[in-house]
Amino acid sequence: MKWAVISVTEKAVKKAMEVAKKIDCDIYTLPKYSVEGTIQLRDGFRKGVVKIFSEYKTLLFIMASGIVVRTIAPLIKSKDLDPGVLVMDEEGNFVTSLLSGHLGGANSACQRIADVIGAIPVISTASDVSGSTAVDTIAMSIKGKMDSLENAKHVTSLIVGGEKVNLKLPDNVTLSEENSAGVIVLSNRKKVKISQIIPQNIVVGIGCRRGTSKESIIEAVEKAMDKANLHVDSIRKFATVDLKGDEAGLLEAVKYYGRELTVIPREKIVPIEDNFEGSDFVKKSIGVKSVSAPCAILASESKGKFITEKMRHDGITLSIYEEEIRRDG
Structure with missing residues (x-):
């Protein structure tokens, strides 16, 4: 994901251009310092920062830390929501992880920019300083x-x-x-x-009758997750067959959980449908024997296993697929 690099002096813009040669980023500056490849902060520095603050995962300010602190202070929400914020001097001598070092990725970004620019990284979170893991x-x-x-x-x-x-x-x-x-x-x-x-490593495959309500689907999901002793926050995505991709109740239920819905074409299900419990009636109706289980496994991005291969509830079928977790690094 692109970084935002914010600079408000001619010298800082030149340093930002150096950064752009190494890291994919958008460079913001005031109109009077704008050059080709930069984006103008036409409403001024403070209003510009307010506008872009939540649009980027990482923001690098090339300026004094004091003005950055005063500018972003009203925008800070919590460490699990805020972007990673870095501050670097115009000479590129030091780069400081200022905000959201762990969850926002500022510490790792700080080390990365220090490596490519040749700056000294300044990371002050206690766990990093002590060499331990938070x-x-x-x-x-x-x-x-x-x-x-x-x-x-x-x-x-x-x-x-x-x-x-x-x-x-x-x-x-x-x-x-x-x-x-x-x-x-x-x-x-x-x-x-x-x-x-x-861990968000659960894929829920869903099949339902036409016109099934949002409330019924949510009730079925809650029941299935409770029965499997799984936290609803562990759901990474939902999956269904292409015929149900526009099902209003399903779309509303997925939105309720704040997740994405992966729609699986029937032609991808046919080659694996015999691996799951199916119905000849369903096959005649929509062209495939089974929906929830094959959709769940086809929507997954890693190896895993079924916690619940098929559960029926009020005309709804659900399958819960648990992906294997691997720690990065």
């Missing part, structure tokens, strides 16, 4: 979602403080360093702080 860093590396930022903060503080914190892994999680068959947790603590990371 909970949100683990969450980001497996593209997971934390149940509570507050819990994550408490557990990270234990790690930074030198306390031993156990990492419990389900058997479908593989680390690049080792493949653990089990974990034993031994503690004499009366209270143990726990931070849950919810």
